[in-house]
Amino acid sequence: MFNYDKYLRTDKLPHIWCTGCGCGIVLKSMLRAIERSKIPQDDIAVVSGIGCSSRTPGYLDFNTLHTTHGRAIAFATGLKLAKQKLKVIVVTGDGDATAIGGNHFIHAARRNLDMTVVIYNNYIYGMTGGQVSPTTPAGKRGSTAPYGNVEPAFDISRLAIAAGAPFVARSTCYHAVQLDKYICRGIKKKGFSVIEVLSPCPTYYARPNRLGNVVDMMEWYKNNSLQIEVARHTPEEEKKDKITIGILHDTERPEFCEVYQQLSAQAKKKYVE
Amino acid sequence: MLRSIEQWQHLDDTSFVSIIYTMVVKARKFKVTIDKNWCKGCLLCVALCPKNVLAMQRNKAYVADAEACTGCQLCEIYCPDFAISVSKISEKNDE
Amino acid sequence: MTNKPNAKLMTGNEACAEAALVAGMRFFAGYPITPSTEIAELLSRRLPQLDGTFIQMEDEIASMAAIIGASLAGVKSMTATSGPGFSLMQENIGYAAMAEVPCVIVNVQRGGPSTGLPTLPSQGDVMQARWGTHGDHPVIVVAPSTVRETYDWTIKAFNFAEKYRVPVILLLDEIVAHISEKIVYPKDEEFELVSRKITEKDPASYLPYENTDSDIPPFAEFGVGYRYHVTGLSHDETGFPTNNPEKVDKLNRRLNRKIERYRSEIIHYEESFLDEADICVVAYGSAARSAYRAASDARKLGYKVGIFHIFVLWPFPYEALSQIARRVKFFIAPEMNLGQIAHEISCAIKREVIKVNRVDGGLITPNEILEKIKNVQL
Numbered sequence: 078m079f080n081y082d083k084y085l086r087t088d089k090l091p092h093i094w095c096t097g098c099g100c101g102i103v104l105k106s107m108l109r110a111i112e113r114s115k116i117p118q119d120d121i122a123v124v125s126g127i128g129c130s131s132r133t134p135g136y137l138d139f140n141t142l143h144t145t146h147g148r149a150i151a152f153a154t155g156l157k158l159a160k161q162k163l164k165v166i167v168v169t170g171d172g173d174a175t176a177i178g179g180n181h182f183i184h185a186a187r188r189n190l191d192m193t194v195v196i197y198n199n200y201i202y203g204m205t206g207g208q209v210s211p212t213t214p215a216g217k218r219g220s221t222a223p224y225g226n227v228e229p230a231f232d233i234s235r236l237a238i239a240a241g242a243p244f245v246a247r248s249t250c251y252h253a254v255q256l257d258k259y260i261c262r263g264i265k266k267k268g269f270s271v272i273e274v275l276s277p278c279p280t281y282y283a284r285p286n287r288l289g290n291v292v293d294m295m296e297w298y299k300n301n302s303l304q305i306e307v308a309r310h311t312p313e314e315e316k317k318d319k320i321t322i323g324i325l326h327d328t329e330r331p332e333f334c335e336v337y338q339q340l341s342a343q344a345k346k347k348y349v350e
Numbered sequence: 351m352l353r354s355i356e357q358w359q360h361l362d363d364t365s366f367v368s369i370i371y372t373m374v375v376k377a378r379k380f381k382v383t384i385d386k387n388w389c390k391g392c393l394l395c396v397a398l399c400p401k402n403v404l405a406m407q408r409n410k411a412y413v414a415d416a417e418a419c420t421g422c423q424l425c426e427i428y429c430p431d432f433a434i435s436v437s438k439i440s441e442k443n444d445e
Numbered sequence: 446m447t448n449k450p451n452a453k454l455m456t457g458n459e460a461c462a463e464a465a466l467v468a469g470m471r472f473f474a475g476y477p478i479t480p481s482t483e484i485a486e487l488l489s490r491r492l493p494q495l496d497g498t499f500i501q502m503e504d505e506i507a508s509m510a511a512i513i514g515a516s517l518a519g520v521k522s523m524t525a526t527s528g529p530g531f532s533l534m535q536e537n538i539g540y541a542a543m544a545e546v547p548c549v550i551v552n553v554q555r556g557g558p559s560t561g562l563p564t565l566p567s568q569g570d571v572m573q574a575r576w577g578t579h580g581d582h583p584v585i586v587v588a589p590s591t592v593r594e595t596y597d598w599t600i601k602a603f604n605f606a607e608k609y610r611v612p613v614i615l616l617l618d619e620i621v622a623h624i625s626e627k628i629v630y631p632k633d634e635e636f637e638l639v640s641r642k643i644t645e646k647d648p649a650s651y652l653p654y655e656n657t658d659s660d661i662p663p664f665a666e667f668g669v670g671y672r673y674h675v676t677g678l679s680h681d682e683t684g685f686p687t688n689n690p691e692k693v694d695k696l697n698r699r700l701n702r703k704i705e706r707y708r709s710e711i712i713h714y715e716e717s718f719l720d721e722a723d724i725c726v727v728a729y730g731s732a733a734r735s736a737y738r739a740a741s742d743a744r745k746l747g748y749k750v751g752i753f754h755i756f757v758l759w760p761f762p763y764e765a766l767s768q769i770a771r772r773v774k775f776f777i778a779p780e781m782n783l784g785q786i787a788h789e790i791s792c793a794i795k796r797e798v799i800k801v802n803r804v805d806g807g808l809i810t811p812n813e814i815l816e817k818i819k820n821v822q823l
Contacts, residue, residue, distance in 0.1 A: 102427070291394055
C-alpha cells in the first residue's frame with residue numbers, strides 16, 4: 078500500500094543484505110517516517126559510515142553521502158552547519174556508531190546538533206563477517222570471540238542520554254510500526270535525536286550463537302522487550318534482562334545551530350559598527 | 351465511501367449498523383503480490399501474517415489463501431526485500 | 446573586508462587565516478594543536494563576523510570529516526593542524542581525494558616524529574603530505590617561506606582546490622607560522638579567486654563524476670535538487686559503487702591525471718642567479734630564507750651560487766631541475782629533515798645531492814649552507 082518507490086533508487090534494487098537481515102525493515106520504516114514528516118526530498122541528506130546498515134543511502138533518492146567508518150556524524154556535522162536548511166539523517170550501525178565512531182557520537186550528542194541518528198543495532202559486525210562489537214552481549218560468540226565475548230556491552234540508548242541527546246528512542250525490527258513514529262518524532266525534533274533499532278543479523282549473529290532464523294529472533298524481540306511505559310512500574314528484578322523500548326528520553330535543549338547563529342548575529346553587529 | 355452525510359440521517363440504528371458491516375466486509379478485498387525474484391525465503395511474512403494468507407513453496411513465499419487477507423500490510427512492513435506488496439481492490443477493477 | 450590598513454605586522458598563522466577569508470573560506474573545523482592553534486583562534490573570532498561557521502571538533506579526524514561535509518554543501522572549507530593531527534587526518538584526506546571534494550588542510554610542521562618538538566619547526570612531513578593517505582591519489586602541496594607568501598599561497602591553495610576538486614595541503618612550519626613580518630596588505634581585488642565549476646545540467650542528466658574532457662567533473666551542491674550519491678568506494682560516473690575493473694581503472698587514472706596533465710599550471714618555483722651558476726641551492730619553506738642569505742653571502746665571496754626556490758612541492762618540478770642540471774653541476778638541498786626532498790631532486794638531476802639536514806628543532810642557518818658551498822670541489 079505504501080509507495081516506497083517515490084523515495085527509492087529502484088534501479089539499485091534488489092539490495093545486498095542477507096536473507097532476513099533487519100536492514101530492509103528499518104529502511105522501510107525510515108521511508109514511512111520521512112513521508113509522515115512531509116520534508117521535501119531535496120532537503121533531506123542521508124549520511125552513513127561503513128557497514129551493512131551504511132549501505133542504506135545508496136538505495137535512497139535523497140542527497141546521500143557514504144563516508145568513512147565511524148565518521149558519518151562528523152561529516153554530517155559539517156554538512157548541517159554549512160547548510161542548515163538540510164534535514165540530516167545519519168544511518169549507522171552499532172560498531173560504526175559506538176566503536177570507531179564513539180567519540181563523534183558522544184560529542185555530537187553533547188553539542189545537541191540538529192540531526193537524526195538511526196542506529197541499526199544487530200549486536201555484531203556484519204559486513205566484515207561477524208566479529209564482536211561493543212554491543213555484543215558478554216558470553217555471546219563472534220568470529221573474534223570464538224570462546225564467547227569477554228567484554229560487557231554498551232547500552233547505546235543510555236550512552237546517548239548520558240552524553241546529552243535530548244531525544245532517544247529504542248525499538249526493534251519486530252516493533253516496526255512503532256519505529257515509524259519514533260523516527261518521525263526524531264526527524265521533527267530540533268536537536269540530536271537517536272533512534273536505536275535492534276535489528277536481526279541471521280547470518281553472523283544468530284547462526285554462530287544458535288539463535289535460530291530471523292523468525293526466532295523476532296520472537297525473541299517480542300518476548301524480551303518491555304514498553305518503557307510498563308517498565309517504569311516493573312520491579313527491577315523482573316526487567317533485569319528485558320530490553321526497554323519506546324521513547325526513553327525526550328527533553329528540550331538549546332540546539333547548536335540556533336545558539337551559534339545568535340552568537341554570530343551579535344558578533345556581526347559589533348563588527349559592522 | 352461515505353459520499354454524503356445526509357443520506358444516513360433518516361436511517362434507524364440497526365439498518366445503519368448493517369450497512370456499515372456489509373460495506374466493510376465487501377470492500378475488504380486486498381491483493382498480495384509477491385516478486386519471486388526478490389523473495390529470499392526468509393519466512394518473515396509467512397510467520398507474521400495474522401491470517402495465514404501466505405506459505406512457502408520451494409523456498410519462496412506465495413499467496414495460499416488470498417480471501418483471508420485483511421489488508422493489514424504486516425507482510426509488506428516486515429519484508430526486508432521489497433518482495434511483497436499489498437494493494438486494495440476497489441469494486442470497479444475487480445478481477 | 447571593510448577598512449583594512451595598508452600595512453600590518455603579522456604572523457604567518459594570522460596571514461593564513463585572513464587570506465583564507467579573502468579566498469572565500471566560510472567554514473573552519475579544527476582541533477587545538479601547537480603550533481597551528483592561532484589559526485583556529487583567529488577564525489573563531491572572524492568567521493561569525495562574516496556569516497561563516499567555526500567549530501572546534503572532538504579530534505582531527507572529525508575536523509577533516511566536517512570540512513568535507515561543509516564543502517559538499519557548497520561552502521569553501523579549511524582545517525589547520527600539525528604533525529600528530531595531520532597523521533590522524535589522512536584517511537579522510539584520501540576520502541576528499543576520492544570523492545573530489547575541494548578543501549584546504551594547513552599543516553604547520555613541528556619537530557617529529559610523534560609528539561616530538563611541539564614548539565619547534567621541522568619540514569619532516571613533506572613526504573607524508575604527498576603519500577600520507579593510502580592508494581594512488583591526487584593531492585597538491587604548497588609551501589610558503591614568508592608571511593606574505595603564506596598570504597598569497599593560502600589563496601592559491603583554495604584556487605587549486607576549487608579548480609581541480611582536490612584536497613590541497615598548505616605546509617607551513619613553526620617558524621613561518623609564528624614569525625612576525627610586515628606585510629603590505631594586498632587589496633582583495635588583487636587576487637583572482639576561483640570557485641568550483643557548477644554543473645549546467647539538469648538533475649535528471651547530471652553525472653556527479655562525469656568523464657569530461659577536462660577530467661574535472663562539474664559540481665552540484667547538496668540540497669538544491671540534484672540528490673546524487675557520494676561515496677569513498679570506487680565508483681563510476683554516476684557516483685555509485687562499482688568493482689568493474691574497466692570503470693575502476695578509468696576512475697583511478699582520471700583522478701591522478703587531473704594533476705599530472707595540468708602540471709605546468711600548478712608547478713611554481715623561482716630561480717635566481719642560476720644563469721651561470723656552478724652551484725644551485727634547492728630550498729623550500731623556512732629553509733629557503735637561510736638559503737637566500739647563504740647564496741648572497743657566497744656571491745660576495747665570489748662563489749657562483751643560485752637558488753631554486755620551490756613553492757609547489759607536489760607535483761614536483763622534476764623537469765625544471767633536470768634542465769638546470771644541464772648547466773649547473775652541484776646541487777645543495779638544505780632541509781629540516783633527513784633529505785626527503787633531496788631524494789626527489791636526485792631523481793630529477795640523476796646525480797647525488799649535497800644535503801644540509803637538521804633534525805634538532807633548529808632552523809638551518811645561512812652559515813651551515815655557506816660551509817657546504819665552500820666545500821664544493823668545483
